[in-house]
Amino acid sequence: MSDNSxxxxxxxxxxxxxxxxxxxxxxxxxxxxxxxxxxLFTSRASERREIASxxxxxxxxxxxxxxxxxxxxxxxxxxxxxxxxxVTGQDDxxxxxxxxxxxxxxxxxFEDAIADRELSPQVRQLIETCYVSVKAGxxxxxxxxxxxxx
Numbered sequence: 001m002s003d004n005s006x007x008x009x010x011x012x013x014x015x016x017x018x019x020x021x022x023x024x025x026x027x028x029x030x031x032x033x034x035x036x037x038x039x040l041f042t043s044r045a046s047e048r049r050e051i052a053s054x055x056x057x058x059x060x061x062x063x064x065x066x067x068x069x070x071x072x073x074x075x076x077x078x079x080x081x082x083x084x085x086x087v088t089g090q091d092d093x094x095x096x097x098x099x100x101x102x103x104x105x106x107x108x109x110f111e112d113a114i115a116d117r118e119l120s121p122q123v124r125q126l127i128e129t130c131y132v133s134v135k136a137g138x139x140x141x142x143x144x145x146x147x148x149x150x
Contacts, residue, residue, distance in 0.1 A: 007123040008064035010113050011055050014127065017109045018052040020070040021045075024102045034092050041099070044137050051130045058126055093148050100145045103138040110134050 025045035032038050056066035110131045114124065 004062040004064065004120075006118050007120050008059050008062050010116060010119060011059045011062075011123065011127075012064070012067040014109060014113055014130075015052050015055045015059070015067040016070050017106050018048050018055065019067070021102060021106050022048045022052065023070055024099065028095050028099050031095050032092055037092055037095070040140075047133050047137065051133060054126065054130060058123065062123075096141065096145050096148060100138075100141040103141045106134055107138040 022045050025041045025048065029038050029041040029045070032041060056068070059066035110127060113119065113127050114131060116124075119127070
């Protein structure tokens with residue numbers, strides 16, 4: 001194991017979660033009937049692709065093999081969402097609820113990584129920089145969800 005193994009492992013975990021987020025937003029675009037949400041989801045997917053790419057570049061720089069796929073769990077979750085949407089219809093409120101749940105997950109993963117004191121300062125700084133976008137996405141989806149509950 002290299003000195004960078006913990007950094008690489010943490011980054012790869014975040015990459016997989018971020019790819020899951022891209023996939024989730026891509027699914028949400030397909031399911032949403034709202035042009036507003038479709039555009040928003042497309043924009044968020046693009047931002048998350050950029051984050052995944054930045055994290056992958058850092059793994060490569062550290063001498064590791066960058067993750068290029070999402071998690072198995074997310075694949076199962078997407079299959080469930082596809083089944084759920086086929087049964088219940090493609091209601092934007094339900095889609096926003098699912099997207100926001102995904103946002104809670106990715107935000108928590110980034111926060112856990114930031115709190116990890118074993119990470120090198122450079123990797124932690126990159127994660128913190130990426131977290132700004134993750135948190136903004138989370139907060140926006142949370143606010144949209146809450147506005148739909150009124």
